[in-house]
Amino acid sequence: MEPVISWTLRVALALLFAISVWEKVQGFSKFKRAMRDYELIPRAWVSIAARSLIVCEGVVAIALVATPWSGLGVIGLLVVYCVAIAINLARGRTEIDCGCGGTDGQPLSSLLLVRNALLAIAALGVLLPLRSRPLGPHDIFAIGAAVTTISILWTASGQLLKNAQAVRSMEGTR
Amino acid sequence: MTESQLVSHYALWALVVGLSVVVLVLTRQVGILHERIAPAGALALSSGPVVGEPAPQVDAHALDGTRVRFGPEAERLTSQLLFFVSPRCTVCRELQPVVRSIATRNHVRLTFASDGDELDHDSFIASHQIDRGDYVVSEELGTQFGIAKLPYAVLIDEHGIVRAQGLVNTREHVESLFEAQELGVGSVQDYLQGKDQRSDSKEVHAHGLA
Numbered sequence A: 001m002e003p004v005i006s007w008t009l010r011v012a013l014a015l016l017f018a019i020s021v022w023e024k025v026q027g028f029s030k031f032k033r034a035m036r037d038y039e040l041i042p043r044a045w046v047s048i049a050a051r052s053l054i055v056c057e058g059v060v061a062i063a064l065v066a067t068p069w070s071g072l073g074v075i076g077l078l079v080v081y082c083v084a085i086a087i088n089l090a091r092g093r094t095e096i097d098c099g100c101g102g103t104d105g106q107p108l109s110s111l112l113l114v115r116n117a118l119l120a121i122a123a124l125g126v127l128l129p130l131r132s133r134p135l136g137p138h139d140i141f142a143i144g145a146a147v148t149t150i151s152i153l154w155t156a157s158g159q160l161l162k163n164a165q166a167v168r169s170m171e172g173t174r
Numbered sequence B: 001m002t003e004s005q006l007v008s009h010y011a012l013w014a015l016v017v018g019l020s021v022v023v024l025v026l027t028r029q030v031g032i033l034h035e036r037i038a039p040a041g042a043l044a045l046s047s048g049p050v051v052g053e054p055a056p057q058v059d060a061h062a063l064d065g066t067r068v069r070f071g072p073e074a075e076r077l078t079s080q081l082l083f084f085v086s087p088r089c090t091v092c093r094e095l096q097p098v099v100r101s102i103a104t105r106n107h108v109r110l111t112f113a114s115d116g117d118e119l120d121h122d123s124f125i126a127s128h129q130i131d132r133g134d135y136v137v138s139e140e141l142g143t144q145f146g147i148a149k150l151p152y153a154v155l156i157d158e159h160g161i162v163r164a165q166g167l168v169n170t171r172e173h174v175e176s177l178f179e180a181q182e183l184g185v186g187s188v189q190d191y192l193q194g195k196d197q198r199s200d201s202k203e204v205h206a207h208g209l210a
Helices: A003-026 A028-038 A043-066 A070-090 A110-127 A137-173 B003-036 B090-105 B118-128 B139-144 B171-183 B188-209
Strands: B058-061 B067-070 B080-084 B109-114 B135-137 B152-156 B162-167
Touching (some): A003 A028, A003 A070, A043 A070, A137 B003, B080 B090, B090 B118
């Protein structure tokens, strides 16, 4: 794997998980409520499970910068999320908040599964063996610019999901 | 890398980042547009009669001298649209033909209501060809209906019950009154609030089930 691409994926994923941890800590009660609504674990365990999930995400975020093996941690977390979402989609409970962070909740949808699958592919890329080559200043610039672009497009895709939801709710009123 | 490759490398990245910013701004603007085009309707003000309750009992005189009565005891065969205007209000003047055509289309009797100096009203009526019998000048009417802003419209059904009311500035606002009557809600605000509550109760229901 070309180191510029590998590093871009690692830094972008680390940033994503760091922001996710920050948002979950900020809205901890909301995150706990979302986890409870998933109804996959006993209510008494929700608080501990929520805390450990945040710690896991934090560890993965830091590990991503340190070692490529952290890609396994990312895939592990994403598999847990996908299973939880898929079970509730199968139950037909699309109205619950996905608990993915952000100011206003996002309802469950199969689009979230697609999004997580894309993230898992990125994490697989991190795991591929690196071609050893020294990184020059131009490479560092390219990594920075690519991470910036990915962050902006990620935010835009979140907004698009929200817009799609607005369109659906508008069709409901007409 | 050669110098030309370097230049193109940096220039292309700058363009890519710039483009993605444009995409982000566009998606946000689409989001804002969705919020703006949520159903628009007449704004109901808090004072005055409540929707679903009888209109206040008021006796007034039209400009041609005929007695016009409002309230549940007034005898009438059709619904009535009470349109509060002032000859000095520009929006009222512009909206007047629109309100007239909507009233005709919905088979309701349109009554204009105003107060203040009589002279103003004469030129207003003349320029808009309003029947003198459909124009009531009465301060009591405005007070009883709690009119604070113009143009304001109140839809009263054939039993003298207020069905919808609100501040109207556009054709959509006037039509929303009839829409509200048809749906059995007091105003678009009530409708949107009811929609929120319905989705809330759906959520509660879902929790209760599991």
